[in-house]
Amino acid sequence: MKDKNKFLDYPKLIKSNLLNVVKYALKKTSEYGLSDKHHFYITFTTNFQKNIIPEYLKSDYPDTMMIVIENEYWNLKTYEDYFSIDLKFKGKIEKLCIYFSSLKTFVDPSVSFTLNLNLEESPQLKKTKSNKIKKQDRQIENKSNVIFLKPNSK
Numbered sequence: 001m002k003d004k005n006k007f008l009d010y011p012k013l014i015k016s017n018l019l020n021v022v023k024y025a026l027k028k029t030s031e032y033g034l035s036d037k038h039h040f041y042i043t044f045t046t047n048f049q050k051n052i053i054p055e056y057l058k059s060d061y062p063d064t065m066m067i068v069i070e071n072e073y074w075n076l077k078t079y080e081d082y083f084s085i086d087l088k089f090k091g092k093i094e095k096l097c098i099y100f101s102s103l104k105t106f107v108d109p110s111v112s113f114t115l116n117l118n119l120e121e122s123p124q125l126k127k128t129k130s131n132k133i134k135k136q137d138r139q140i141e142n143k144s145n146v147i148f149l150k151p152n153s154k
Helices: 011-031 055-060 122-142
Strands: 042-043 065-070 073-078 082-089 092-099 101-106 112-116
Touching: 011 042, 011 073, 011 101, 011 112, 065 082
Parallel strands: none
Antiparallel strands: 042 065, 042 101, 073 082, 082 092, 101 112
């Protein structure tokens, strides 16, 4: 049985559709190349288990890495779950396979376009919100028969 409370998981739905924009841009780039000064900055989680990148890059960028797709890139291919590309690092051409689920940002600065794909709330943020709600509940709690209405502050 499916979780009825999660049938509208908006962060997941939004991320999935934002990733479709990235997939489309990369697919068109692989077919036609870049024009009109378009270029991409793609930030991703380096240590994502399925990503395939050279060990020295994992060592240099253990958490997050940004790649630039502009003038020197080769063999850009898009697949359902990932894209592959050959880029030059330290004078050597390396093949990378980057899973879309590991992407954090996608930027095309030529048209001031930015997608933040890091939509999941961090556990710390959730905890802070939870503590704030509990504090508000304690402030409103009243043991008498008087009801206090707290106005919404905007």
